[in-house]
Amino acid sequence: MLFRLALVVAASILLAAPAIARPSDSAPIEIQFKDHRFSPQTLTVPASRPIVLKVTNASNEAIEFESFKLNREIAMTPGQTVTVRLPALSPGSYDFYDDFHQDVPEGSIVAK
């Protein structure tokens, strides 16, 4: 009985997913990885509003765009662009870095 109920709940969530998807109402903010660094390295974004990042790996090596504080981790092959959706951020500074290359300078997203 419990298993059937779980199946029904899971199916309902999946079917309803497109309807309840969070809106991405802000224009994407672009970040590019090239020459072993992110550009820009510091982004200032409005606090308390969801934001969308477009991250492009313009280098010829694989990278992992990662932010510990924001709990995002995305491996990217050369030339790949990914969309990173972030929830409304509290005012503060949030790190991002390439987890495959520890010598790449860390960037930050500053929410004001």
Add this chain to the structure above:
Amino acid sequence: MNRPTIRALGAISSILICLLGAARVACAQVDPWEFEVYPYATEGRGVAEIETDNAVIASGHGHGGEGTAAGDFRSQGMWYNQYELTYGLTDRIEASAYLLMAQPSGRGYWYAVTEYRLRGRLFDPGVLPIDLGWYAELEWHKTPQFDNADIEMELRPILEEDIGRFSFIANPIFEKVLKGVGVNQGFEFGYSAGTYYRWTRYLSPGIEFYGGAGLIDGTDPLSSQQHYIVPVIWGELPHGIEYNLGPGIGVTRGSDRVLVKFNFELEQFIGALFGPSSEQGWFF
């Protein structure tokens, strides 16, 4: 109450409902090789990860079939070692192979189980109000002294919600014997769940919950069920090695009293087999 607080309470309530739901039905084995809560995120496309999950029963039971020991050996002093290789097939799906070993007290290492698993995430993070994933595994039990079932299937939905620096993760577990002892029985239910605070990249706290709920249509007294609370520390060591470790406290008579888990993993990009997943897609 502000909105993040209400969402935090909602997430905590969801996890508690999972745990209470588990407590209402009969409880059986917790997988002692896998004191790990699976997050929504999968391994990146083209990334390989090697991982070892370990648990030692510091204070357990003196007879086989009790506590974490399902078979002939006593759980007291048992070492469980799991070695796992995972590869990111696509941006949303990963594949894993496992080798499970155990060392019953004073009896040397035994080869116990081989497992193969696919795990995926639905949509991209932040698209849904709660991030959802899935997990499907086949287990070949090689040594009847640990478990009489020959082949088992395990399915888990994965639910994750991030609120500020907190992550709330729940893995309800549904397991079915496909061959061997118990093949005529239905699904067993268990759970793993965790709450984590992202303090620093190198050291952060969390608390995990594990339990085995036995056959869904069966009932056992609560005292014979197994439930564990595991406060953990987790983070990254030099050279990119990630760790998650802590003591587990059994909270019922059927549980082992104290165990210690220590998991380590290391990932490396080795090359992608497939192209990037479509951002409009939700499964592959």
